[in-house]
Amino acid sequence: MAFKYSDMLETIKDRQWALADIDWDAPGADKITDEQRPGLKQFMADVVWIEHVGARAFAAMAPKAPFEALGDIYRYFHAEEQRHANAELALMKRWGMLEEGEVPVPNKNIRLVIEWLDRYAEALPLTVIGAAIPALETALDGALLKFLLDEVQDPLCAEVFNKVNNDESRHLAVGFQVLNDLGASPMRIHTIQTLGALVDPRILAGGVLYVPLLTRMLANLNAMGLSEEKLYNAVMRYENVGGRSEFTRRVPGYHILKAHMSASIKRSQPLHYISQRLGTAIDYFPTEVLGKPPSWTEELTYEPVAK
Amino acid sequence: MSDTTTVLIVGAGFAGLGTAIRLLQQGIDDFVILERAEEVGGTWRDNTYPGAACDIPSLLYSYAFEQNPNWSRAYSGGGEILDYIKTMVDKYSLSRFIRFGVNVTGLEFDDESALWTAQTGDGPEFKARIAVMASGPLANASLPNIRGLDTFLGHKIHSARWDHDYDMSDKRVAVVGTGASAVQIIPELVDTARSVKVFQRTPGWVLPRPDFSHPQWARATFRRVPLVQSAARQAWFWAHELMAVGMVWDTPVTTGIQLVAKANLRRQVSDGWLRRQLTPNFRAGCKRMLMSSDYYPALQRDNCKLVSWPIATLSPNGIRTADGIEHEVDCIVFATGFDVGCKAGTPFPIRGADGRELSDEWSQGAYAYKSVTVAGYPNLFFTFGPNSGPGHNSALVYMEAQINYIVRAIGAIIEDDLRTFEVREDRQNQYHGEVQRRLASTTWNSGCKSWYLTTDGYNGTMYPGFATQFVRALSEIDTGDYLTTPATTRSEHQTIEHARNGSKVAQIAQGRKSAGALPTRSDVKPDVLVVDVGDVPPKRAASRVRNDA
Helix, strand or coil: CCCCHHHHHHHHHHCCCCHHHCCCCCCCHHHCCCCCHHHHHHHHHHHHHHHHHHHHHHHHHHHHCCCHHHHHHHHHHHHHHHHHHHHHHHHHHHCCCCCCCCCCCCCHHHHHHHHHHHHHHHHCCHHHHHHHHHHHHHHHHHHHHHHHHHHCCCHHHHHHHHHHHHHHHHHHHHHHHHHHHHHCCCHHHHHHHHHHHHCCHHHHHHHHHHHHHHHHHHHHHHHCCCCHHHHHHHHHHHHHHHHHCCCHHHCHHHHHHHHHHHHHHHCCCCHHHHHHHHHHHHHCCCHHHHCCCCHHHHHCCCCCEEC | CCCEEEEEEECCCHHHHHHHHHHHHCCCCCEEEEECCCCCCCHHHHCCCCCCECCCCCCCCCCHHHCCCCCCECCCEHHHHHHHHHHHHHHCCHHHHEEECCCCCEEEEECCCCEEEEECCCCCCEEEEEEEECCCCCCCECCCCCCCHHHCCCEEEEHHHCCCCCCCCCCEEEEECCCCCHHHHHHHHHHHCCEEEEECCCCCCEECCCCCECCHHHHHHHHHCHHHHHHHHHHHHHHHHHHHHHHCECCHHHHHHHHHHHHHHHHHCCCHHHHHHCCCCCCCCCCCCEECCCHHHHHCCCCEEEECCCEEEEECCEEEECCCCEEECCEEEECCCECCCCCCCCCCCEECHHHCEHHHHCCCCCCCECCCECCCCCCEEECCCCCCECCCCCHHHHHHHHHHHHHHHHHHHHHCCEEEEEECHHHHHHHHHHHHHHHCCEHHHCCCCCCCECCCCCECCECCCCHHHHHHHCCCCCHHHEEEEECCCCCCCEEECCHHHCCCCEEECCCCCCCCCCCCCCCCCCCCCECCCCCCCCCCHHHHHHHHC
């Protein structure tokens, strides 16, 4: 059956939820142990920020949508990723990981990604973001959320991530559909776009930030106890869903991202070495020179109600 | 005043009163104006929100035949415009013609008597030989189709129905919408309310408004030397007319206008993300251009916040956006526009000759001949009818052209003692097809969603051209465009030549049963001899063009 973006848009509108729908004072917050708390705090902070930069990527996609329904869908997805970040922040607050009014500071890698998105996201072709978004959502969201549900015993965590997962399933459905639709373009268009992207310094700079970020997140997950098998399954999902689609395989960006994710999970050399060194270099980057973060990063809040 | 008059005008706003004045100036005083409210003024009576003003300079947003030298500033406020309207009413003693509190609920043409009847709910009926629709396209305020609209327990205000008794001073206020009304309301609200949250769906292009006060000496000069005022009006007119090159048609000038608007945004907004949120994603002119110098500064005030997240639903305490946050507010101001009456359907049932329903015929989109007359609806005239909206110039210039056309036609009907005066369907289709063809290259049809278009993208609202073109097109009545029947029934064919404009001659069939002679109707045989008609396009040619567009 043909995918109808307008129907999906209506479904999205029907399935909206708010932080105020959740009882943040419900029992279960004490299930987080003192042992878990420090590691989980850093981990959750990264999750929050990844959701948040994902939101910004959707914001960049909305104006590029070739028709109105998809543009509106991206507007909602932008907001929904923000909602996920807000909800995750609210979980952190519930678990006593945040002071009043505190928002965790992004790690340096994410800080650079924020800066890069702010400067160049609008310049990226839809094919590039269109391929990257489902990759990140399957790999990171899939793995992260699965891990959290396994590790955290607070029932509210399951409730929140159940809602988040439902949203994400729609993000993935649209993401893969767009990728498939983009794949139907003539091969010469793909070739030109890919060659253009590969020599575009803005996109190359994005790659230099993205590659170590993925390595770092996978390493963190692994260090926190997420099995490599689960990580591998999450990554394979991108490959499997894309492979089943009619035209997705025609998108070079899909193959590049798929190969990179597979190599990251397997720690293939020399990519792993380069990625780690890049990560180290980023850790030494004086992010202070970037000045004040863009104001969209100030939109995060754990408060369900803005008075 | 009897219940049957020569002319019946629906609406005592700018258009209805302008028509009345022109009728009086033509020596026609057998008319009635039906007004549903208790006061004159239409849009300017209804829109009394703080900051209400016209985004066209007052010297131009007034009738050429009734100029006002006393405008206090370039862009006068709504109150001053309403005063101007009331001054006209007093000057011409128009109140004697107006029936206030009469809400027209239907208009029906009777084939036998060739009279229009206005139903007014449970009230009396009004009959007239000629009916003029002057009910205005922006008369009916519309609340947006937002989920949970009825669940909100706080105060709700529509911009066109402002509640002046509601004290904003210590209130948290949400404004939904960022169109022409909103950009005027928001700067006022941030001055009075405790906090203002502006919920934006689509940002518009904003140009600075060169507003300045008219000094006393200028007003005195306008009073003493009306030619100077006319010259000033002409200067404004041609400055706006020039803008059509970029605002009506999608041209490099459109890009130039966007660059000016972007420079204005950059000058007024320092934050990059806020600029990004306020940058439109459509061609300038596609939606109504916003004219404001204080909107951007107001958005950046400490007590104001722009929210560009989609609204998920209204809740009892406020507005929930898709980022999962509930914005608690005391009052929601809906600056969300109107049910635009001129693009599809009719404000109330209008039944023409042979029982035809205009709302049925316009259900897919409105059309008319020169925006004024519709085939099958004899002796009925529209002000602000289909495809008469300007995107770049004063609506009153267009309205005045329509009024002059209508009054001239009414003069002909009276002078020649015509029973019916009805546009030929082929001429209407030809005209409409041409308008739709020309609309394809305009900014309005360049891909954005606006109130100019129906949901399926049909543009029955705007006129694709310069104001000068529109005025010229309506400057004469070509009798070859109309079928007329005389009031007295005769059996033989008769040729009527209108002395007023003898350029074309219509030969018309007489003595038929039905008054509203229309070649395509089943009861009327096309026994009409026509001079100089030209090629007749297929019926509903306009629809075909519409699909292509």
